[in-house]
Amino acid sequence: MRAVVWDGRAWPEGLELIEIERPQTRPGWVLIRNRAAGICGSDLHYLTGRTRHLIPDENLPAVLGHENAGVVAEIGDGVEGLKVGDPVAAEPLHGCYETGRSTPCPRCQVGEYNLCSHRQIVGVPLVEMLPGGYGEYSIFHASRLFKMPRSVTFEAAALIDVLAVGVHAMTVGGPEPGMTVAVLGSGVTGIDTIQCLRAWGIRSIVATAKYPFQAEAAREAGATEVIQLGSGVDPVSEVLRMTDGRGVDQVYEAVGGASPVITQAVHMCRKGGNVIMLGIFDGELPVDLQRMIYRSVSILTSSTYNSTGGTRDFQIAVDLLANGQVDHDLLVTHRFSLDNWHDAVSSAFGKSDSRCLRSVIVHDD
Secondary structure, eight states, X not given: OEEEEEOSOOTTSSEEEXXXXXXXXXXXXXXXXXXXXXXXXXXXHHHHTSSGGGSOGGGOXXXXXXXXXXXXXXXXXXXXXXXXXXXXXXXXXXXXXHHTOSSOOHHHXXXXXXXXXXXXXXXXXXXXXXXXXXXXXXXXXXXXEEEOOTTSOHXXXXXXXXXXXXXXXXXXXXXXXXXXXXXXOOSHHHHHHHHHHHHTTOOEEEEEESSHHHHHHHHHHTOSEEEETTSSOOHHHHHHHHTTTSOEXXXXXXXXXXXXXXXXXXXXXXXXXXXXXXSOBOSOOOOOHHHHHHHTOEEEEOOSOOEETTEEHHHHHHHHHHXXXXXXXXXXXXXXXXXXXXHHHHHXXXXXXXXXXXEEEEOOO
């Protein structure tokens, strides 16, 4: 099969479109003909070297891409409920039960497979190189595949991985109708978090956005107010002004990196309120602990997704998209064929110029 393969070197080196061996099905697993693959910000972190240290050298070269949707191409022994040609969204996270460990870890035993010590992710070669959506074919455990109605495009279905992150944040934060909420960051994760908040009945949402095109998308997603960063307005002061000095009930942080956004979140949160952290930060950063204790502000972390009350967060996300409660067409701003993979990655890296929310590699039918 054809695939864009990464050898571990930093962008713009290290990627090449070549022919490699197609992955083989296993009992309980399914071969997928990829139709769409999103280029996630975490992929860019690997390619720039920021998180390269997390990838063992023995798992390289690798095929990245963990935001995938496609059609069933081949079914392994023991798989039921799927047939060749079914359109599916693919959940990349695999825990102990899916990978066949004889003694599942304690976290998998209680359904928290996102915290599995042996977690394997299709398209992220942390434990094993399971080729992702930058190639024509991938394999997934059958339990990680979700049938999609044909009314949902493959590009929209590929981003369900991001939506499931927002769904899990709702479980962690427990927002209730009537609350005032701030969402820091209007990238794809922030925008899907806004859409989840709307689906959970939240009507007062203040968002921050780095770029004007992100601000437009945040408003379209349902934000009632948007603070444009870099315009001379301090986001903390502006949120406090909007809430008559009280602060918002909850803050959902979707920025990460090396930004001071956590301390900003603490300062704009009301007494007794919560900050829910979704972003991935670069190591240790300062936090205003004195303000946290005096105002009893809690920081809750929301890591990817797992199961909520016996229902997988990914399934809830699938239903939100299929029922029209969430719109992913506004997120897919750039589409490229596999042959034009370089432009796809360049658009994702240069979003300030390209106005890119999510760049997607679209494979031929």
